[in-house]
Amino acid sequence: MSGSEPRPFVVFGFDSVHDTLAAEDVLRSGRVPAVTIPSPRELGELCGIALRVEPSAAPDVEAALAAAGTPARARATILDR
Amino acid sequence: MTESARVVYLDNGATSWPKPPEVIEAMASAMREQGANPGRGAYPMALAASRVVFESRRACADILGVPDSRDLVFLAGCTQACNLMLKGLLEPGDRVVVSSMEHNAVTRPLHVLSQQGVVVEVVAADSTGLVDALDMERAVKAAPTKAVVCQHASNVTGAIQPIADLADIAHENGALLLVDGAQGGGHLDIDLAGLEVDAYAVSGHKGLLGPQGVGLLYLRPGLDARELTQGGTGGSSSEQDAQPQGRPERYEAGTPNTPGIAGVGAAARLLAVHGAEWRAEEQRHFRMLKEGLLAMAGVTVYGPALNEPSVPVLSITHDTIDPDRIAFLLDRRAGVAVRAGLHCAPWAHRTIGTLETGAVRFGVGYATTEADVRTALAALAEVLA
Numbered sequence: 001m002s003g004s005e006p007r008p009f010v011v012f013g014f015d016s017v018h019d020t021l022a023a024e025d026v027l028r029s030g031r032v033p034a035v036t037i038p039s040p041r042e043l044g045e046l047c048g049i050a051l052r053v054e055p056s057a058a059p060d061v062e063a064a065l066a067a068a069g070t071p072a073r074a075r076a077t078i079l080d081r
Numbered sequence: 082m083t084e085s086a087r088v089v090y091l092d093n094g095a096t097s098w099p100k101p102p103e104v105i106e107a108m109a110s111a112m113r114e115q116g117a118n119p120g121r122g123a124y125p126m127a128l129a130a131s132r133v134v135f136e137s138r139r140a141c142a143d144i145l146g147v148p149d150s151r152d153l154v155f156l157a158g159c160t161q162a163c164n165l166m167l168k169g170l171l172e173p174g175d176r177v178v179v180s181s182m183e184h185n186a187v188t189r190p191l192h193v194l195s196q197q198g199v200v201v202e203v204v205a206a207d208s209t210g211l212v213d214a215l216d217m218e219r220a221v222k223a224a225p226t227k228a229v230v231c232q233h234a235s236n237v238t239g240a241i242q243p244i245a246d247l248a249d250i251a252h253e254n255g256a257l258l259l260v261d262g263a264q265g266g267g268h269l270d271i272d273l274a275g276l277e278v279d280a281y282a283v284s285g286h287k288g289l290l291g292p293q294g295v296g297l298l299y300l301r302p303g304l305d306a307r308e309l310t311q312g313g314t315g316g317s318s319s320e321q322d323a324q325p326q327g328r329p330e331r332y333e334a335g336t337p338n339t340p341g342i343a344g345v346g347a348a349a350r351l352l353a354v355h356g357a358e359w360r361a362e363e364q365r366h367f368r369m370l371k372e373g374l375l376a377m378a379g380v381t382v383y384g385p386a387l388n389e390p391s392v393p394v395l396s397i398t399h400d401t402i403d404p405d406r407i408a409f410l411l412d413r414r415a416g417v418a419v420r421a422g423l424h425c426a427p428w429a430h431r432t433i434g435t436l437e438t439g440a441v442r443f444g445v446g447y448a449t450t451e452a453d454v455r456t457a458l459a460a461l462a463e464v465l466a
C-alpha cells in the first residue's frame with residue numbers, strides 16, 4: 001500500500017467513452033498531462049472513465065477542450081493518491 | 082496446394098477476399114493484446130481496447146467523409162445498419178419512395194414497415210439497374226414523402242445511382258435521403274457530408290476490406306433515429322434505466338465486436354493511403370473482364386455500358402446454359418469463384434428481367450489480377466463452348 005497522503009486533483013467527466021478519449025487526444029496534443037481513471041462518484045457516475053489532472057492544469061484543460069469543441073460535461077475536485 | 086491457393090476469387094460483391102494482412106494482424110492483436118471489454122474499465126488493457134474502437138471509428142470517418150466520428154455507429158453488419166436506418170426513422174403513416182434495385186436488406190425491413198402502415202412507393206430502374214432521378218422526383222412530388230430510399234450502387238449490375246441528385250430532390254421536398262451503401266464503401270471515393278445524405282449504411286467486409294460481422298451507419302448530425310436495441314453501454318448514465326441518447330453509445334448497446342472493429346479500422350487506414358490506387362486497378366481489371374464478357378457469343382451482360390461509371394460488379398446470363406451450371410463448372414474446371422442466383426436482390430432481378438433464371442455475378446476486388454481475369458474468361462469460354 002502507498003503511504004502517500006491524499007491530495008487534490010481535478011477530474012473531468014464526459015458524455016461518453018468516445019468523448020473522453022477524444023478529450024484525452026486533445027490534451028495529449030497540447031502536452032497537458034492527464035490520467036484516465038474510473039469515473040469517481042463526485043462526477044455523478046459510478047461507471048465509465050474520466051480524466052484526472054493537477055489542479056494547476058485545470059484552467060488550461062478547460063481552455064483546450066473548449067477550443068477543440070470537446071468540453072467536459074462535469075468537473076469535480078477529489079482527493080486522490 | 083491449399084484450397085485457397087487455387088481459387089480465382091471473383092465473388093467480391095459478396096465479400097472481399099483475401100483480406101489484407103494488416104487487417105488480420107489488427108484482429109489478432111485485438112484478441113491477443115487488447116482483449117478486455119472496451120469502454121468498461123480504466124485499467125490499461127481496457128483502455129487499449131477502448132482506443133482500438135475509438136481510433137477505428139475515426140479512421141472509418143476519415144475515409145467516408147464524416148467530419149464528426151460520433152455520427153458513425155458500429156453495428157453487426159450493413160443489414161443491421163439498414164434496419165436501424167429504416168425502422169429507426171419511419172413510422173406508420175409515412176410514405177417512402179424506393180428504387181426497384183434494392184437488396185433484401187432494405188426490401189424486407191420495408192415489407193415489415195409496410196405491414197405497420199408505412200406506404201412504400203417503388204420506382205422502376207432501367208434494364209441496366211440505373212435509377213432515373215426524374216422518375217424518383219415525380220414519385221416524391223406525387224404525395225407527401227418522409228424519405229427517399231436508394232442504394233448507392235447495385236450489387237447485381239454495378240450501376241451507381243445519382244445519390245447527389247436524389248439528396249437534392251429529397252430535401253427540396255422535405256424528405257430524408259436514406260442510402261444503402263453496401264456496395265459503395267471502399268469501391269467509391271465517398272464524401273458523406275458532401276453528398277448531404279441523411280443516413281448511409283456501409284458494409285465493413287466488402288469494398289471496405291474488413292472482416293464479416295461489422296457494419297457502419299452514418300446518421301447526419303441532429304437526425305433523431307430511434308435505437309432498436311437497448312442495453313449496457315459501459316459509459317455514462319449507467320444508473321439510469323433509459324438508454325443514453327448521446328452518439329455513438331445510443332446505438333451500440335452491448336459488448337462491441339472489438340476484433341472486427343479493429344480489422345475494419347486497419348482496413349480504413351490502408352484505404353486512406355492506397356484506396357485511390359486500388360480503385361483504379363479494380364476498375365482496370367473490371368473493364369478487362371467486362372470487355373471480354375461483352376465479346377462472348379450468347380452472353381448477356383447486365384450492367385451499365387462499358388464507358389459508364391460502375392462499381393466492379395456485373396451479372397451475366399447465357400442463351401442456353403443456366404447460371405447455376407455456369408458457376409458450378411467455372412469452379413470445378415478452373416477454381417473460379419462466382420455466385421449464381423438472385424444475390425438476395427429479387428427486386429433487382431425482376432427489374433433487369435432475370436428473376437426467373439437468376440444470373441452469374443462477377444465481382445472484382447482490390448486483389449484481383451490480370452491473370453485472374455484471363456483465367457476466368459478462358460474458363461468461361463470453355464464452359465460455354
